[in-house]
Amino acid sequence: MTSSQSHGTLSVAAEPAAQGGRLGRLRRLYLRSEALRGYGLLSPTLVLMLLSIGAPLVLLLMLSFWTQDLLEITPGFSLDNYATFAEKENYQKLLWRSLKISGFVTILTVLLAYPMAYFIAFHVKKNKFMWIILITVPFWTSYLLRVFAWKIVLGYNGVINSGLTSLGWIEAPLEFLLYNPFAVVLTLAHAWAAFAILPIYVSLEKIDKSLLEAATILGDGPVMRFFRVTLPLSMAGVVAACLLVFIPTVGDYVTPALLGGPKGLMIGNLIQLQFAKANNWPLGAALSMVSLLSITLIVCAFLWFTKRVRTQGL
Amino acid sequence: MSSLAISTKPKVRLLGIYAVAYLIFIYAPVLFLPLFSFNDSTFIAFPLKGFTTQWYVEAYQNERLIQSLMNSIKVGVPVAIVSTIFGTFAAKAVIRYRMPGKAPLVSFIMAPLVVPGIIVGIALLVIINAVGLDLSLFTIGFAHLAPCTAFSMWIMISRLEGFDQSLEEASLSLGEGAWMTFWRVTFPLILPGIIASLLLTFTLSFDEFILAFFLAGQEPTLPIYMWSQLRFPAQLPPVLALGSVILLASFVLVYIAEWFRRRGTHSQESGGV
Amino acid sequence: MQDDAFISIQEVSKSFGSVHAVKSVSIDIARGEFFSLLGPSGCGKTTLLRMLAGLEYPTAGEIIIDGQPMSAVAPNRRPVGMVFQNYAIFPHLNVRQNIGYSLRRDRLPKAKFNAKVAEMLELIRLPGYEMRGAHELSGGERQRVALARALIRRPKVLLLDEPLGALDKKLREQMQLELRALQRSIGITFVFVTHDQEEALTMSDRIAVMAKGRTLQVDSPTELYEMPQNRDVADFIGTINFFDAGVREVDDGRAVIDAGALGMLSAPLRKQDFASGEQVLAAIRPEKLVISFEEPAATNRVKATLDTAAYLGDRSHYYVRIGGLDRPVAVSAQNLHQADSLTDGASGDIWLSWASDAVVLLPGDGAAASPQHALAS
Numbered sequence: 017m018t019s020s021q022s023h024g025t026l027s028v029a030a031e032p033a034a035q036g037g038r039l040g041r042l043r044r045l046y047l048r049s050e051a052l053r054g055y056g057l058l059s060p061t062l063v064l065m066l067l068s069i070g071a072p073l074v075l076l077l078m079l080s081f082w083t084q085d086l087l088e089i090t091p092g093f094s095l096d097n098y099a100t101f102a103e104k105e106n107y108q109k110l111l112w113r114s115l116k117i118s119g120f121v122t123i124l125t126v127l128l129a130y131p132m133a134y135f136i137a138f139h140v141k142k143n144k145f146m147w148i149i150l151i152t153v154p155f156w157t158s159y160l161l162r163v164f165a166w167k168i169v170l171g172y173n174g175v176i177n178s179g180l181t182s183l184g185w186i187e188a189p190l191e192f193l194l195y196n197p198f199a200v201v202l203t204l205a206h207a208w209a210a211f212a213i214l215p216i217y218v219s220l221e222k223i224d225k226s227l228l229e230a231a232t233i234l235g236d237g238p239v240m241r242f243f244r245v246t247l248p249l250s251m252a253g254v255v256a257a258c259l260l261v262f263i264p265t266v267g268d269y270v271t272p273a274l275l276g277g278p279k280g281l282m283i284g285n286l287i288q289l290q291f292a293k294a295n296n297w298p299l300g301a302a303l304s305m306v307s308l309l310s311i312t313l314i315v316c317a318f319l320w321f322t323k324r325v326r327t328q329g330l
Numbered sequence: 331m332s333s334l335a336i337s338t339k340p341k342v343r344l345l346g347i348y349a350v351a352y353l354i355f356i357y358a359p360v361l362f363l364p365l366f367s368f369n370d371s372t373f374i375a376f377p378l379k380g381f382t383t384q385w386y387v388e389a390y391q392n393e394r395l396i397q398s399l400m401n402s403i404k405v406g407v408p409v410a411i412v413s414t415i416f417g418t419f420a421a422k423a424v425i426r427y428r429m430p431g432k433a434p435l436v437s438f439i440m441a442p443l444v445v446p447g448i449i450v451g452i453a454l455l456v457i458i459n460a461v462g463l464d465l466s467l468f469t470i471g472f473a474h475l476a477p478c479t480a481f482s483m484w485i486m487i488s489r490l491e492g493f494d495q496s497l498e499e500a501s502l503s504l505g506e507g508a509w510m511t512f513w514r515v516t517f518p519l520i521l522p523g524i525i526a527s528l529l530l531t532f533t534l535s536f537d538e539f540i541l542a543f544f545l546a547g548q549e550p551t552l553p554i555y556m557w558s559q560l561r562f563p564a565q566l567p568p569v570l571a572l573g574s575v576i577l578l579a580s581f582v583l584v585y586i587a588e589w590f591r592r593r594g595t596h597s598q599e600s601g602g603v
Numbered sequence: 604m605q606d607d608a609f610i611s612i613q614e615v616s617k618s619f620g621s622v623h624a625v626k627s628v629s630i631d632i633a634r635g636e637f638f639s640l641l642g643p644s645g646c647g648k649t650t651l652l653r654m655l656a657g658l659e660y661p662t663a664g665e666i667i668i669d670g671q672p673m674s675a676v677a678p679n680r681r682p683v684g685m686v687f688q689n690y691a692i693f694p695h696l697n698v699r700q701n702i703g704y705s706l707r708r709d710r711l712p713k714a715k716f717n718a719k720v721a722e723m724l725e726l727i728r729l730p731g732y733e734m735r736g737a738h739e740l741s742g743g744e745r746q747r748v749a750l751a752r753a754l755i756r757r758p759k760v761l762l763l764d765e766p767l768g769a770l771d772k773k774l775r776e777q778m779q780l781e782l783r784a785l786q787r788s789i790g791i792t793f794v795f796v797t798h799d800q801e802e803a804l805t806m807s808d809r810i811a812v813m814a815k816g817r818t819l820q821v822d823s824p825t826e827l828y829e830m831p832q833n834r835d836v837a838d839f840i841g842t843i844n845f846f847d848a849g850v851r852e853v854d855d856g857r858a859v860i861d862a863g864a865l866g867m868l869s870a871p872l873r874k875q876d877f878a879s880g881e882q883v884l885a886a887i888r889p890e891k892l893v894i895s896f897e898e899p900a901a902t903n904r905v906k907a908t909l910d911t912a913a914y915l916g917d918r919s920h921y922y923v924r925i926g927g928l929d930r931p932v933a934v935s936a937q938n939l940h941q942a943d944s945l946t947d948g949a950s951g952d953i954w955l956s957w958a959s960d961a962v963v964l965l966p967g968d969g970a971a972a973s974p975q976h977a978l979a980s
Contacts (some may be wrong), residue, residue: 428619428620494689494691496687496688496689496691497691497693497694499656499658499678499685499687499691500685500687500691500693500749500752501679501693502657502658502677502678502679503656503657503658503678503679503681503683503684503685503753503762504679504684504704504705504752504753504756505679505680505705505708505756506679506704506705506707507677507679508679510707511679514704514707515693518695519694
């Protein structure tokens with residue numbers, strides 16, 4: 017120890033200069049305030065989000081109140097575009113259909129996902145990690161290709177039809193497989209599966225296993241135990257899963273465009289049309305806003321309902 | 331899978347069978363892409379005609395295809411780096427500091443993951459148009475930053491949750507400032523999460539379609555190029571070949587990423603899904 | 604503030620939102636002192652230590668170390684080292700890299716660097732451990748490595764946050780002695796946080812007893828034990844018997860008190876003065892009471908009956924009933940001879956006696972209570 021003291025001078029001495037003056041005060045404030053340091057670290061991301069999501073959405077909202085005659089866009093405040101939506105029954109039908117399709121997709125996805133999440137959470141002992149990876153990996157990969165894969169499966173000359181034909185089970189290809197809402201629902205349920213499994217799995221995994229044992233000792237059979245303990249405790253995951261699937265699928269464009277046919281088109285396709293062939297941006301903006309508003313209302317109603325169920329029962 | 335064999339109760343076995351069926355449901359449609367990419371026929375239909383690698387050769391020789399592949403990489407690499415830096419700092423702020431209004435801010439940052447892509451796409455198109463920028467690879471990259479940063483923050487939050495705060499405090503008390511503490515202590519310990527974030531955000535950007543669909547200028551990314559080819563049945567087999575390569579590459583990248591992401595936090599079992 | 608104070612904590616408070624962790628604490632610590640912050644968990648001792656380290660900043664008040672106000676000084680610029688409760692050994696570095704962590708800025712040649720680390724390893728008696736990984740160390744070894752790491756640049760102050768809490772009893776006692784010896788040999792000021800009173804008494808020059816964010820008393824171990832200033836300190840440190848009493852007469856540093864069932868007693872006035880007529884608490888430590896079967900010659904004596912007895916090997920603990928008191932009185936006696944213990948069924952009338960200096964007078968607070976701590980602890 018003694019010889020190491022020859023280096024003894026400390027470079028960690030305080031700086032007297034930092035004590036007084038405005039700089040000292042600022043420095044003191046910064047050191048003292050955790051919040052300030054936190055906001056500092058968070059600010060680049062917040063600025064990015066404001067620029068790439070906040071500002072564009074505000075501008076889109078403004079645009080929805082502008083009007084367009086032929087190619088001339090007039091700024092101002094007009095409800096014409098919303099009036100157009102209110103007049104055109106086709107538009108409303110398309111939005112209604114989109115909400116219905118997403119609703120079905122949500123229910124189907126969550127129902128299919130729950131047993132899978134339950135299995136991984138409670139019955140997989142050794143390779144949980146492998147199972148989670150197996151479930152997640154496909155969902156990081158190209159959405160476009162996954163949707164396209166269903167076109168190959170369900171198409172007129174697709175896997176199912178050509179397979180059944182070559183086996184001699186059917187004479188002519190089944191036409192009801194593709195270009196309808198059913199194909200859209202099936203494909204979306206497949207494409208968004210991980211968004212349902214993961215939150216449900218997390219909420220199931222968090223359940224203290226001794227609660228289940230307690231329920232058993234108190235006389236509940238497996239079925240009662242599931243409905244009285246497991247399901248209520250995993251509701252947060254189910255609710256999150258519903259939102260994660262419902263919100264983005266309402267505006268989906270790729271799936272209805274590839275697999276929907278005329279009967280399976282959704283609001284996203286109409287919005288895209290306004291920004292492409294129809295070239296009526298203000299109307300497209302208004303349609304987007306109407307979609308966002310409907311989604312928000314449904315989500316709020318859903319959250320209110322689930323909260324009521326959880327606190328007061330049905 | 332091994333646990334299936336152990337469980338003897340019929341209920342559990344039923345659940346196990348369901349799980350396997352579910353995996354088939356998830357994987358089977360995707361596996362038809364590579365299957366038909368080796369089929370010696372321009373028609374994508376059964377029965378299979380024979381084995382060929384012709385479509386891969388065609389895809390490889392297609393200059394526009396290779397160019398769009400390069401474009402996707404040109405977008406994906408910087409997007410992955412920038413979004414991982416932003417996401418890491420944001421996650422650090424969220425985990426480390428007490429801040430008023432944290433929850434709504436986090437929800438705001440996560441918003442790009444749920445707002446329908448088409449609405450984000452047109453909104454960005456409108457603002458880019460208003461500012462007077464030309465559509466280019468740059469605008470696509472900018473659009474990809476928001477969802478990729480949100481994902482990166484999510485990944486890094488799950489990585490940082492198990493992080494022992496006293497390690498950083500020890501470094502501070504040993505005379506290192508915030509910056510050197512980050513490089514000497516925090517960074518090496520969260521490196522697996524950072525690698526995972528880089529790989530996953532790259533994959534996300536590389537495969538992204540809807541934002542690029544609205545914001546692509548003269549240079550298409552790979553998904554945009556594939557989309558343009560899907561309309562022509564004659565073009566399908568090379569697209570299948572290309573798609574199979576992309577799927578394989580994505581699978582490998584994501585698998586490595588998940589392996590990194592769960593390494594270390596693995597012991598917590600449920601940690602960071 | 605004393606002129607010679609090396610660390611001066613001046614009316615420091617710390618709030619986390621609506622929780623007031625530390626409430627206007629003032630402490631002066633001298634250079635080279637082994638100073639302990641003692642208190643139950645949640646008393647604010649760790650928060651106070653973290654404020655010394657700069658890991659938290661006071662909501663009010665100022666901390667001065669070696670003449671420098673610390674309020675605008677970042678943790679990495681403070682002349683302090685710290686040993687963390689979980690040791691915070693960097694898991695990605697080996698022992699040499701851990702101990703030499705703070706030497707980076709010195710840009711030492713490799714040989715010199717290694718020599719300095721080796722020297723520290725000698726000091727903590729782990730020579731040859733340089734290449735061990737953090738995961739290969741036992742609890743005691745981690746503790747030593749953390750110590751070496753904090754000391755290698757010779758900080759002016761070493762802060763220790765319950766560093767022995769994770770060790771088993773034998774190792775802990777050994778480390779207590781080692782730490783104390785190390786502190787003496789290198790002469791650095793130690794500020795030591797613990798909830799273990801025995802540990803604090805064994806190691807410290809002075810101790811601050813804390814509860815609910817405040818300091819109750821700052822004194823040497825002997826003074827804390829022999830002359831507690833209030834009921835809470837007397838109660839927290841060791842075991843003690845309280846008796847309600849009233850001051851009858853004050854004369855020449857002694858007070859005559861009426862202690863009810865104990866009769867009229869004479870007690871020394873030490874740190875506090877009491878006036879005649881004041882209600883006070885008379886406190887006596889269990890080991891200062893002497894049990895005998897025959898009436899003793901001492902002036903301070905009282906007749907009692909034996910209630911329960913526990914044999915602990917080197918000593919025995921007794922609970923004794925005194926007529927007119929509803930609670931039993933704790934007595935502790937060394938078992939000097941085999942026959943000393945009263946535990947083998949003996950019961951019945953006994954005598955208690957004590958030296959008149961054994962009584963400590965404390966400010967009265969109403970009802971007296973029996974010992975709060977089980978004697979066995």
